[in-house]
Amino acid sequence: MNTSMRRISVVSFAAVLGLSVTSCGGDDAGAEPNATDVEPSAGETSPEGGSADPEEPSGEGGAAEDPEPSPSPVPASSDGPAENWPEPEVPDEIYEETEEGALAALRYWFEADLYMELTGEPEPFELVSSADCQICGGRIGQFEKLYAKDGGWHLAEGAKVEDEIVSSVSENQQVSILFTIREGDFAEFSADGEQLVEGGEESLSGVEATLHYQGDRWRVLELYFPDDTTAEN
Incomplete structure (x- = not known):
C-alpha cells in the first residue's frame, strides 16, 4: 500500500479533509453513529395553595429532592453549533483481542468522529486512534482549527459503515476491515455563519481500515x- 495526498470530492470524510490514502484494493465494514436527543426530566411543580416553608420536607417522612435535570442536547444547525451533545458510549468489546472487538472499535471510531465534528472535542476519537494514524491526526487538526481557532462549526448526520469484511487477527495483533462508507448530509459554517462546505448523501465502496491491538x-x-473515488448517491 502507498499513501498519496490528493483532494477527492466524494464523502465528506475525505472531501472535507482533503486527504486520502490510496489502497491496493478492498470492498466493504459496519458502524452506525447516531446520537439521539435526550428529553430533560420534568421539573418540580408547586402544589396548589399553601405556602409551606421550602426548608420543610413535604409529605410524611420527607422526600428526597429531585436531581438537577441535565441540559437537553441542541443539534447543530445553520444558526450555531451543537450544544450539550452526549459523548458516544464506549463498547466493552474494544478491549477484547477478537475480530468482533476490532469491528466494535471501528464503529466507535466513526461515532467518536461524528461527536468531534459536532463539538470540536477530540478525546473520544483519540481513545481509539493510533498516534501514527495519518488520517486520524488530520481529522483532529481539522476540527480543532475549525472550532478553537476559526470559531466555526460543523453539522452532519454522520457515516455508516456497511458490508464489512474482517480479516483474521494476525500474529502481530492487526486486522484489516474492508467496507462501504455511507455518508449523510453535512455542512460547515464560519464564525459569522457563512456556509463554507455542504454535501448530500453519498456512498463509497472499497474503503479499508487497519487496526492494531495496542496496550x-x-x-x-x-x-x-x-x-477510483466515484461516489454513489
Whole structure:
C-alpha cells in the first residue's frame, strides 16, 4: 500500500479533509453513529395553595429532592453549533483481542468522529486512534482549527459503515476491515455563519481500515480510500 495526498470530492470524510490514502484494493465494514436527543426530566411543580416553608420536607417522612435535570442536547444547525451533545458510549468489546472487538472499535471510531465534528472535542476519537494514524491526526487538526481557532462549526448526520469484511487477527495483533462508507448530509459554517462546505448523501465502496491491538484496546492505524473515488448517491 502507498499513501498519496490528493483532494477527492466524494464523502465528506475525505472531501472535507482533503486527504486520502490510496489502497491496493478492498470492498466493504459496519458502524452506525447516531446520537439521539435526550428529553430533560420534568421539573418540580408547586402544589396548589399553601405556602409551606421550602426548608420543610413535604409529605410524611420527607422526600428526597429531585436531581438537577441535565441540559437537553441542541443539534447543530445553520444558526450555531451543537450544544450539550452526549459523548458516544464506549463498547466493552474494544478491549477484547477478537475480530468482533476490532469491528466494535471501528464503529466507535466513526461515532467518536461524528461527536468531534459536532463539538470540536477530540478525546473520544483519540481513545481509539493510533498516534501514527495519518488520517486520524488530520481529522483532529481539522476540527480543532475549525472550532478553537476559526470559531466555526460543523453539522452532519454522520457515516455508516456497511458490508464489512474482517480479516483474521494476525500474529502481530492487526486486522484489516474492508467496507462501504455511507455518508449523510453535512455542512460547515464560519464564525459569522457563512456556509463554507455542504454535501448530500453519498456512498463509497472499497474503503479499508487497519487496526492494531495496542496496550489494552483496539486502535485505528489508518484508513485507505480506493484509487477510483466515484461516489454513489
